Amino acid sequence: MHISSSARKPKRVAVTASGEGAIAPPITLSERSSAGLALLRIFVGYLWFQQLFWKLPPTFAGLFGYVVRESQHTILPGYGTLLQHTFLAGCPSLSSPVGCAAFVPLAACLWTAELLVTISLLFGLFTRFGALLATILSVQLYVGLAYTEWIWTYGMLVLLALVLVAVPAGRRLGVDLWLAPRLQAAGQRHRLAHIASWFV
Amino acid sequence: MHTLRRGLLAGVLASLVLAMFDFVTVGAPGNGLPPVLRWFGITVADPAISHWAGLFLLIVLGAVWGLIFGALQRDNLITAGHPLLTGLALGVLWWFIFELLLTNILNHASSPLSLSFGRFLASFPLDVLFGVLIGAIFIQWQARQAAEAS
Numbered sequence: 509m510h511i512s513s514s515a516r517k518p519k520r521v522a523v524t525a526s527g528e529g530a531i532a533p534p535i536t537l538s539e540r541s542s543a544g545l546a547l548l549r550i551f552v553g554y555l556w557f558q559q560l561f562w563k564l565p566p567t568f569a570g571l572f573g574y575v576v577r578e579s580q581h582t583i584l585p586g587y588g589t590l591l592q593h594t595f596l597a598g599c600p601s602l603s604s605p606v607g608c609a610a611f612v613p614l615a616a617c618l619w620t621a622e623l624l625v626t627i628s629l630l631f632g633l634f635t636r637f638g639a640l641l642a643t644i645l646s647v648q649l650y651v652g653l654a655y656t657e658w659i660w661t662y663g664m665l666v667l668l669a670l671v672l673v674a675v676p677a678g679r680r681l682g683v684d685l686w687l688a689p690r691l692q693a694a695g696q697r698h699r700l701a702h703i704a705s706w707f708v
Numbered sequence: 709m710h711t712l713r714r715g716l717l718a719g720v721l722a723s724l725v726l727a728m729f730d731f732v733t734v735g736a737p738g739n740g741l742p743p744v745l746r747w748f749g750i751t752v753a754d755p756a757i758s759h760w761a762g763l764f765l766l767i768v769l770g771a772v773w774g775l776i777f778g779a780l781q782r783d784n785l786i787t788a789g790h791p792l793l794t795g796l797a798l799g800v801l802w803w804f805i806f807e808l809l810l811t812n813i814l815n816h817a818s819s820p821l822s823l824s825f826g827r828f829l830a831s832f833p834l835d836v837l838f839g840v841l842i843g844a845i846f847i848q849w850q851a852r853q854a855a856e857a858s
Binding site: 539543547550551554557558560561564565626627630631632680681682683685686 | 725728729732734788789792825826829830833834836837840841844845847848852
């Protein structure tokens with residue numbers, strides 16, 4: 509399996525092989541390495557899967573304490589204010605989500621995003637889209653919580669997600685194996701399929 | 709024969725992934741393995757034995773599912789869609805039989821089909837993944853064999 513990020517990328521690999529081969533030979537992953545990366549993808553998906561259960565709908569109550577902590581310990585100026593005016597808007601108390609008007613709908617969006625990451629990474633379905641979403645969610649966690657726990661906890665989560673953005677890990681042991689060639693073929697004719705092919 | 713053997717091995721490997729999931733659980737490692745015994749009404753008092761016996765039974769069941777998968781794939785051409793769909797269907801069947809019917813019957817639930825959202829979420833995606841993995845592993849071996857033959 510060649511490492512490629514889209515339908516166009518194999519051309520770039522070919523250019524590398526002929527033009528710059530002497531300096532930077534093209535990188536080809538063996539089937540075993542690809543399967544290893546696919547297993548990594550599945551277990552990162554399982555990591556996200558397990559985190560769905562301590563903030564289950566309909567109340568998403570488990571999430572509330574973390575949002576409060578993020579608003580108080582963020583490393584990004586202004587992010588705390590943003591959280592206070594969105595997730596925590598109108599909260600009568602910071603010890604309970606009761607009375608917070610916007611908390612439940614916003615928490616539902618966050619939970620759904622994490623569910624999408626889970627499905628995407630576990631099944632290798634639009635894996636790079638899932639990994640991109642995981643990166644955004646992990647960066648948000650890093651920004652909010654990095655200095656409340658071991659500094660690398662959320663940093664590692666960001667790095668893991670970035671690996672899965674870079675490598676098409678869903679094309680082995682995943683549905684992208686079936687999806688990728690079809691989207692690439694359809695991408696020659698349809699713009700939407702072409703865009704979708706970036707995410708497998 | 710090749711198809712059956714490939715299906716069997718794919719089932720064993722997919723069940724090992726499920727076993728690893730059961731190992732990485734909240735509480736203590738391997739907490740998800742003894743419930744496999746409970747599907748058949750088996751209770752073992754010794755925690756170590758129940759963990760190992762659960763793992764063994766899970767692999768055996770995976771092998772059986774893999775054999776069924778292999779039998780369904782006989783004489784099929786190399787296309788990724790059919791094995792993935794068959795695997796998915798077998799994953800749903802696994803969930804329906806073990807996680808829904810047998811678990812409810814042995815827990816004396818009000819109905820054999822009773823199910824909470826949390827229980828559905830905890831079991832269904834992983835069991836479907838088990839089936840999809842059987843299909844995906846099978847496809848890769850089939851493709852590799854075809855490449856070696858040509």
